[in-house]
Amino acid sequence: MRLLLIIFLLIGTPGFADETSYAVIEHGREIFNRCQNCHTIEEGGYHRIGPNLYGVMGRKIASLPDFDYSPALKEYSGVWTAEALNSFIERPNHVAMGTDMSFRGINNPSDREALVSFLALQGPGTINIEVEDTLLQALENGDAERGKRLFHPCQACHSFNAGAANKIGPNLYGVVGREIASSPGFGYSEQLVKLSGIWTPERLNSFIFEEKKFRRGTHMAFRPFTELSDRADLIAWLKKLSPDYSETIKR
Template sequence: MSGLALAMGLASAEATPRTERGQSIFMQCANCHTLTKGGRTIYGPNLHNIIGRRIASMPGFDYSPALSAEGGIWTVKKLDRFLARPQMAVKGTHMTFKGLLNPHDREDLIAWLEAVQAHKAPPVSPSLISQILDKGDPVRGQKLFRPCTVCHSYEAGAKNKIGPNLYGVVGRPVASAPGFHYSARLKEHGGFWTPETLNSFMTEKKPFGQGSHLAFKKLGKPSDRADIIAYLKSLSPEYRESTGRVHEGPIATRP
């Protein structure tokens, strides 16, 4: 059994290579989705008992018109097709994940989801992503943040650039930097920029559009995202007050 499965509490008596691998694959999904009953919305809807559930039926989640019009229920066949290429399966979906092209990945993921629904395997702990993000290194995150300064200011009162000022972003409402023109999608998202929602936003691949989306390639490593988020926390007044940590000055420029 892998260390990841052990960390998430998958009992060895219930684990199989297939479901264990499917659980590991779901870690990509856990950046945006919870799976436990009553789990909160991060960036995508809660996926509790997704197989057999009506499509676009999670109360309170703002689905795309395209997915809302799809109708029917999430069968294994429909889920497999959607996971392969979401944008091709439902044209106009808001889900930007490029898809799981490997059919074995989809098969193992769905097998694990079925095992969870049958109570033969536990879901991913909703706190696992938070635990990973809590281990971020703000010093390393400051170095990783250098390319972001091309588009983002990060000092109190600084003007917005191509992207909004990120000073105090952790804990503030989504799409709330004064004077910045946000995309309609981001303005409609609601909620706050928590470490979890920032992690989800950084995971997505987005096309470039001034005032609307991140322009850099997605940060594939969870440790990189955790470190950048830890640095952004250090720019939050509320974070400094609660932890006693102080931002140690501007980003060091390249020689």
């Protein structure tokens, strides 16, 4: 009830209803930074591993025509109401068992309230609070020298010099901008072979973060990097190993 009241006050007035509501929305914006590993939220924004979330409140579940939803979400009928979003964000895989969304959920009710209230303001006819794309900023400003040090354990499974033979994993020279599962002579898992597109920094970020859509069924066994700064630095180093990659490619 409190969540619905805050959303009503914020949407139904030209400004924030009071300082308490403003603080909730600001907290929600901070929490959304975690979501940017997989989602954009600006109007007309592109999809990452998850769909763009602009206008998600009131939208039919799994309804964007240009996004490939998991079968679990396609079977999850209804509309994204405040209650539905709150329940899904708490435990995504319990609400839609088998969803590709690897996020474990947010247990704190106040955090969920803040995030849902923020999402409610990102759509047609709402306030549309400006959001900085912290993921792209991090990926564009990674420290390649630190990433080279972070890459050291990866050498147990991957070579990284031009023309070097594959190891247990494929050679990663030129991986940024390369077609997924395309290193010559390497036997990829069935899961990766099914994927299309190229390894952009954003896709690599999701893969290193252990995104289920990429990792389920693959042979990768390394411990994922949970800190965005670590992933950004590692990807900056991989960019240095990929001289043909164009920075104009963002998807």
